[in-house]
Amino acid sequence: MPAFSNAMEVFRLLDKSNCGRCGEKTCLAFAGAVFLGRRGLSECPSVPAETIASFGAAPPAPPPDDREAYIRSFSQKVAGLDLEEAARRLGADFSGGRLTLKVLGKDVGVDQSGRIYSDIHQNPWVVVPFLMYVLEGRGAVPTGSWVSLRELKDGYEYYPLFEERCDKVFKKVADVYPDLFDDMAHLFGGKPVPALFRADISVVLHPFPRLPLMVCYWKPEDGMDSDFHVFFDETADRNLDIRSLFTLGAGIAQMFTKIAARHGFKVD
Ligand code: SF4
Missing domain, CATH: 1.10.15.40 (Electron transport complex subunit B, putative Fe-S cluster)
Incomplete structure (x- = not known):
């Protein structure tokens, strides 16, 4: 590109x-x-x-030497927010002046000064959507009706990029790294998919409590290439803007590329 x-x-x-x-x-x-x-x-x-x-004009990754400033530019917006109200709105925990919710099954919190608390590496591709979820998420409860990014508000414009940076990246990882879905289940609290939607392999992840993603992989078969698609609950665009949904999907795909590389599986 x-x-x-x-x-x-x-x-x-x-x-x-x-x-x-x-x-x-x-x-x-x-x-x-x-x-x-x-x-x-x-x-x-x-x-x-x-x-x-x-x-390949994705919403930009922050320059590596500016990542902290990039995160800070969002976390500062939290300073004026009523975190207790935000926790009620999002179904998150609020205690000790800190809002905490599960991000891919791990606790991530933010306090009134915008300071972030996390047991996991603070990847800006995930932390910035987390802050946007806290700032603007409406707390819409998922309905269980799955749609592609294209069907969400403003998703049509972002879909070609999403395919490039998320679906295709994930597909390459799944093609070479057999433990991808076990990692999703064990490291990130992935849950089984309802039978109606099951692909060859599929898992539901929860980047945020009310924002599930369904990832589906079809193995190569009868001369057909493998395939990979990410689906969102139809309420996703009420809990996160389309740019943040894109960033999140691309960020998670990037995270799994790195996990595969750490296990010796090279993803081109
Ligand atoms: S939205 Fe309008 S002003 Fe902005 S770059 Fe496109 S054409 Fe130019």
């Missing part, structure tokens, strides 16, 4: 109307923000999905 070497390479993909729908005053400002990694190409509604997919 090509990377941008300067902002003008991004600008040339835009329609130059300066319509402002991306929240920037001009297309050039947006192009600069994409190049610097602050925005994703998919945030301009005028860029066709094929272009977005071919440029």
Whole structure:
């Protein structure tokens, strides 16, 4: 996937109307923000999905030397939040001035100053969606009706990217790393999938208590390639915005790529 070497390479993909729908005053400002990694190409509604997919323009990973600042820019927003009310809204625990909830089966908390407490590595791809879940999640209770990201609010735009950064990455891991689903079940509290939706292998993960993901893998068979898809509960877009859902899916896929690598399985 090509990377941008300067902002003008991004600008040339835009329609130059300066319509402002991306929240920037001009297309050039947006192009600069994409190049610097602050925005994703998919945030301009005028860029066709094929272009977005071919440029792999995911919402940006924070630059490695700026990860703490990136997380801080979100955690500071928690400072003005009534955490006790947020805990009630989300079905989370609140004690000692700290809101705590299960992230992939592990306790992650945040206090009134925005400080994060966690037993697991603070990966920004997961921590930032966690903060968005606390800040904006409505606490909608899952209905058990599974949909693809494309069917969620604003999901159509993000779907090509989601396929690239989540489904396809997961598929590569599942193709080479036979313990992937055992890890999901044992390390991250994965649960069995209702029989109606079962693929060759499938697991329900809970990145957040009211935000389940169903991951499904079909093994190669009769000349057909393997396949992998992630599904969300139909309420997911009420608990997390589409950009955070994307970030979360891509982040979890990246996490399992690293786990596979640690066990000696190389994922191309
Ligand atoms: S939404 Fe797209 S076309 Fe409109 S100003 Fe932003 S970058 Fe330009």
